[in-house]
Amino acid sequence: MERIREFELSKEYLESLRDSVEAQDVSGISESIEGANEADVAALLDELDMEEALFVLRVLEREFAADVLIELDEEPQFKVVQEMESAELAALLDHMESDDAVDILNQLVVKDREEVISHIQEKEKSGYIQELLRYEEGSAGSLMAKEFIKANLNWTVVQTIEEIRRQAENVEKIYSIYVVDNKESLLGRVALKKIILSSADTKVKDIYEEDLISVPTYMDEEEIAEIMRRYDLEAVPVVNAKNKLVGRITVDDVLDVMREQAEEDMQAMSGISDDVEESDSVFRLTKARLPWLFIGIVGGLLGAKLIGGYNAGLSKYIQLASFIPLITATGGNVGIQSSSLVVQSLAAKSVFAESLGRRFAKVLMVAMLNGLVLGLVVFGTVVFIYNNEVKFGIVVGLALFCVVLLASFMGTVTPIVLDKFGVNPAMASGPFITTANDLLGLAVYFFVAMMLLNL
Amino acid sequence: MERIREFELSKEYLESLRDSVEAQDVSGISESIEGANEADVAALLDELDMEEALFVLRVLEREFAADVLIELDEEPQFKVVQEMESAELAALLDHMESDDAVDILNQLVVKDREEVISHIQEKEKSGYIQELLRYEEGSAGSLMAKEFIKANLNWTVVQTIEEIRRQAENVEKIYSIYVVDNKESLLGRVALKKIILSSADTKVKDIYEEDLISVPTYMDEEEIAEIMRRYDLEAVPVVNAKNKLVGRITVDDVLDVMREQAEEDMQAMSGISDDVEESDSVFRLTKARLPWLFIGIVGGLLGAKLIGGYNAGLSKYIQLASFIPLITATGGNVGIQSSSLVVQSLAAKSVFAESLGRRFAKVLMVAMLNGLVLGLVVFGTVVFIYNNEVKFGIVVGLALFCVVLLASFMGTVTPIVLDKFGVNPAMASGPFITTANDLLGLAVYFFVAMMLLNL
Numbered sequence: 001m002e003r004i005r006e007f008e009l010s011k012e013y014l015e016s017l018r019d020s021v022e023a024q025d026v027s028g029i030s031e032s033i034e035g036a037n038e039a040d041v042a043a044l045l046d047e048l049d050m051e052e053a054l055f056v057l058r059v060l061e062r063e064f065a066a067d068v069l070i071e072l073d074e075e076p077q078f079k080v081v082q083e084m085e086s087a088e089l090a091a092l093l094d095h096m097e098s099d100d101a102v103d104i105l106n107q108l109v110v111k112d113r114e115e116v117i118s119h120i121q122e123k124e125k126s127g128y129i130q131e132l133l134r135y136e137e138g139s140a141g142s143l144m145a146k147e148f149i150k151a152n153l154n155w156t157v158v159q160t161i162e163e164i165r166r167q168a169e170n171v172e173k174i175y176s177i178y179v180v181d182n183k184e185s186l187l188g189r190v191a192l193k194k195i196i197l198s199s200a201d202t203k204v205k206d207i208y209e210e211d212l213i214s215v216p217t218y219m220d221e222e223e224i225a226e227i228m229r230r231y232d233l234e235a236v237p238v239v240n241a242k243n244k245l246v247g248r249i250t251v252d253d254v255l256d257v258m259r260e261q262a263e264e265d266m267q268a269m270s271g272i273s274d275d276v277e278e279s280d281s282v283f284r285l286t287k288a289r290l291p292w293l294f295i296g297i298v299g300g301l302l303g304a305k306l307i308g309g310y311n312a313g314l315s316k317y318i319q320l321a322s323f324i325p326l327i328t329a330t331g332g333n334v335g336i337q338s339s340s341l342v343v344q345s346l347a348a349k350s351v352f353a354e355s356l357g358r359r360f361a362k363v364l365m366v367a368m369l370n371g372l373v374l375g376l377v378v379f380g381t382v383v384f385i386y387n388n389e390v391k392f393g394i395v396v397g398l399a400l401f402c403v404v405l406l407a408s409f410m411g412t413v414t415p416i417v418l419d420k421f422g423v424n425p426a427m428a429s430g431p432f433i434t435t436a437n438d439l440l441g442l443a444v445y446f447f448v449a450m451m452l453l454n455l
Numbered sequence: 456m457e458r459i460r461e462f463e464l465s466k467e468y469l470e471s472l473r474d475s476v477e478a479q480d481v482s483g484i485s486e487s488i489e490g491a492n493e494a495d496v497a498a499l500l501d502e503l504d505m506e507e508a509l510f511v512l513r514v515l516e517r518e519f520a521a522d523v524l525i526e527l528d529e530e531p532q533f534k535v536v537q538e539m540e541s542a543e544l545a546a547l548l549d550h551m552e553s554d555d556a557v558d559i560l561n562q563l564v565v566k567d568r569e570e571v572i573s574h575i576q577e578k579e580k581s582g583y584i585q586e587l588l589r590y591e592e593g594s595a596g597s598l599m600a601k602e603f604i605k606a607n608l609n610w611t612v613v614q615t616i617e618e619i620r621r622q623a624e625n626v627e628k629i630y631s632i633y634v635v636d637n638k639e640s641l642l643g644r645v646a647l648k649k650i651i652l653s654s655a656d657t658k659v660k661d662i663y664e665e666d667l668i669s670v671p672t673y674m675d676e677e678e679i680a681e682i683m684r685r686y687d688l689e690a691v692p693v694v695n696a697k698n699k700l701v702g703r704i705t706v707d708d709v710l711d712v713m714r715e716q717a718e719e720d721m722q723a724m725s726g727i728s729d730d731v732e733e734s735d736s737v738f739r740l741t742k743a744r745l746p747w748l749f750i751g752i753v754g755g756l757l758g759a760k761l762i763g764g765y766n767a768g769l770s771k772y773i774q775l776a777s778f779i780p781l782i783t784a785t786g787g788n789v790g791i792q793s794s795s796l797v798v799q800s801l802a803a804k805s806v807f808a809e810s811l812g813r814r815f816a817k818v819l820m821v822a823m824l825n826g827l828v829l830g831l832v833v834f835g836t837v838v839f840i841y842n843n844e845v846k847f848g849i850v851v852g853l854a855l856f857c858v859v860l861l862a863s864f865m866g867t868v869t870p871i872v873l874d875k876f877g878v879n880p881a882m883a884s885g886p887f888i889t890t891a892n893d894l895l896g897l898a899v900y901f902f903v904a905m906m907l908l909n910l
Contacts, residue, residue: 009806010806011806011807014807035666037666037668037686039685039686039687043805043806043807046807047807161651161652164648164651164652165652168648168652173689174647174648175630175689192629192647192648192651193619193623193629193647195651196616196619196647196650196651197616197619197620197623211490211492213492225710228710229707229710229711229714230494231492231494232494232707232710233707234628234630234689234705234706234707251689251706251710252684252687252688252689254710255680255683255684255687255706255709255710255713256684258710258713258714258717259684259713261717262713262716262717262720263799265717265721266720266721266724266795266798266799266881266884267795269721269724269725269791269795269884270724270791270792270794270795270796270884271788271791271792272792272795272796276796277796277799277800278796278797278799278800278814278817279800279805279807279808279809282817282820282821282824285796285817285821286821286824286825289789289792289821289825290825290828290829292788292792293785293788293789293792293825293829294829294832296784296785296788297781297785297829297832297833299780299784300778300780300781300782300784300785300833301781301833301836303777303780303781303784304777304778304780304781304837304841305777305841307776307777307779307780308774308777308841311773311774311777314773314776315770315773318766318769318770319763319766320776321762321766321769321775321776321779322758322759322760322762322763322766323755323759324762324776324779324780325754325755325758325759325762325779325780325783325893325897326752326755326756326758326759327755328780328783328784329751329754329755329758329783329787329889329890329893330748330751330752330755332784332787332889333726333747333748333751333886333889334744334748336724336725336726337725337726337727337744337747337748339725340721340722340724340725340727341725341727341731341732341733341740342733343721344718344721344732344733345732345733345734350498350734351464351465351466352466352469352498352501352502352734353734354734359733362733362737362740365737366737366740366741366744369737369741370741370744370745370748373745374745374748374749374752377749377752378752378755378756381756382759386759386760386763426721429721429724429725431788431791434784434787434788435784438780438784442780
């Protein structure tokens with residue numbers, strides 16, 4: 001058998017790794033992977049079957065296996081976690097920071113979770129984990145880690161350095177030392193840089209900065225991401241209702257939150273119901289897409305019923321049929337534009353936001369302007385270029401104007417309502433609102449036509 | 456006059472600040488703003504007129520004014536920068552890190568830029584700035600700062616701490632010390648934590664980590680964001696073609712890149728041509744929306760021409776009109792779903808991606824499955840519920856099937872082609888592809904109808 005080569009993120013290495021797994025070449029695997037980056041190894045294991053991935057994980061050193069497990073994609077991670085024995089999984093959790101351990105445990109049913117926690121060696125860590133499991137998913141509490149460095153106000157720099165030394169194993173990334181009083185209330189922070197540059201007997205209280213941004217345990221993860229972006233933070237302390245320091249959120253977790261949010265928005269806008277990727281199976285992809293397409297189909301069938309009701313009028317004035325796509329497409333486009341603008345302003349809430357009344361007044365103005373311009377263009381084209389009657393041009397132009405107004409209104413209101421009910425407002429830019437706008441547009445179009453053409 | 460209150464991000468404070476500016480109450484303004492966060496002050500100035508904002512900036516201490524200027528929104532920042540004298544602006548740039556200074560300078564025409572640079576006091580800084588200005592916008596070179604801490608391989612810890620002390624003023628955030636050899640080639644890094652915990656005479660070469668991710672100066676900012684997210688980095692060193700360490704990118708810049716990218720994608724998908732916000736003026740909002748709506752209108756008018764060509768057939772078979780919205784809407788929905796999936800996989804490029812041929816085969820399979828299900832549902836409804844002829848049901852069902860196939864193909868190919876030509880592939884999910892799919896769908900529908908119904 002060909003000797004397995006050094007680790008490389010390539011299809012060739014993947015193949016040779018598969019061969020080595022089949023041949024159970026333990027030393028070959030561990031040697032070739034040694035020293036590689038955990039995210040790269042995880043990307044490789046994502047491509048393997050569950051059994052193969054598990055085999056490789058068991059070959060690796062425990063601390064490194066723990067790092068790789070954290071970095072696995074959702075689906076392979078879930079499968080591997082389900083398959084492991086409680087004691088085996090607990091041994092890996094022993095090497096994780098508390099927030100990562102909780103992410104892993106959240107993939108198990110409650111009964112199994114407790115079984116795994118009971119196997120964790122360090123009592124401090126299992127306590128941390130049990131605390132974190134109590135916070136609601138997507139809140140600061142669920143995102144934070146219990147591992148961070150804090151210093152009492154009255155400590156000296158040398159005492160603080162001792163604390164850093166004591167915790168160095170547990171806290172992978174140290175940016176600031178959080179300063180607390182005797183009641184554990186958060187008072188401020190000292191940058192690591194300042195610790196290095198201060199003399200050993202300097203008191204913490206003489207060098208710490210009071211100007212510090214913290215977040216409460218219940219804050220939503222997207223809001224936290226926006227705060228960290230806005231204030232350029234690499235970590236943010238989390239406090240409970242009594243301002244007691246309870247955890248720390250690091251920017252790497254927030255980068256994941258932002259990426260997920262962007263993906264969710266795009267999927268909501270494009271009408272895909274699950275978190276699928278192009279590389280998923282044909283069946284999964286079909287399943288994720290069909291529900292939204294069905295909504296469109298139901299809308300289309302209702303539209304057919306609606307138009308069918310005007311068959312008599314349509315027969316007399318067959319040109320009416322020609323402009324159906326113009327009306328529905330414009331309604332859809334206007335609706336999506338409007339809702340996307342609202343979605344953006346919901347994402348970046350500002351205290352200086354205009355009042356709801358003023359916002360609607362503005363939406364109305366923009367819609368009137370857009371509607372007027374488009375209505376006139378279409379009127380002109382229908383009458384002067386397509387040589388229809390002036391009366392018919394008025395029907396199409398006026399209907400278009402009304403549709404632009406209505407679609408703007410719908411596109412503005414829907415995301416606000418969705419957001420109020422805790423639904424992702426980006427849904428409003430998806431197939432649902434488009435379908436509703438189609439029907440509304442058709443109704444307006446035929447109503448205006450029947451009125452003005454006396455059909 | 457009422458005394459201006461302590462800084463607060465509120466409409467009330469904004470009003471009292473406006474009054475103080477009008478009354479030229481310099482000490483009141485500086486006292487109330489002192490100690491506030493620069494991002495908050497910037498958010499406040501974003502709401503003021505250019506003259507008011509400039510007045511406040513001139514009242515503030517220079518270093519703080521520089522921080523606030525960096526944090527201003529694009530538009531107010533542009534206006535303020537245009538208005539300042541070269542020497543005044545240079546005095547602020549003196550207090551910025553080089554990457555921020557370059558962002559500000561990029562808002563000036565080349566002639567003014569050089570004028571401002573000539574006024575910068577520190578020669579080292581103006582050299583940095585001139586170097587950074589040479590890199591292409593959106594590349595690692597344009598995103599990086601020249602301020603970072605590096606240590607020679609042969610230094611001791613105490614020498615390294617001396618270097619940190621020397622640079623502490625210039626480098627705001629220190630995460631790692633980058634280790635270089637005598638030729639300035641990047642070899643690795645030492646975490647600040649390790650510097651604290653090592654004895655003074657330890658050699659850098661004995662404690663540094665070789666395992667380090669760096670990026671080349673020409674790498675695209677979105678790729679850098681993906682790398683920093685993937686490998687959980689708070690900063691990444693930038694190297695030139697000879698592996699010489701030339702700069703450092705910090706995660707705060709990357710958070711902005713990610714947010715901008717998400718906004719751009721959403722705007723491309725929803726058909727908004729400028730970077731507008733809900734709070735912009737009616738005129739600006741209208742201008743940003745009209746171009747895309749025009750594309751839709753042109754498509755709709757072409758569609759009208761197309762349908763008009765079949766007026767004779769339509770008159771004989773008036774039900775055909777009823778199903779026009781069903782056909783166009785489904786084509787649009789399928790197209791957007793397909794292109795969004797491609798856009799996502801383009802954003803997260805993987806070495807394990809399937810070949811183009813396999814991907815198209817899969818797209819075809821998914822489309823056939825979706826098309827089959829939807830076509831059968833529509834056939835059934837048209838024939839059994841709406842009581843049309845079987846032949847007519849076949850027309851609508853078959854046309855729908857073809858439209859799903861075509862729209863899937865278009866939605867998959869378009870973003871790949873756009874990406875190849877350096878255009879944001881998310882455009883493919885916007886009004887353009889929807890409009891094209893509408894026309895294609897109509898053509899297929901009427902072609903199938905004319906064939907099968909002998910019209």
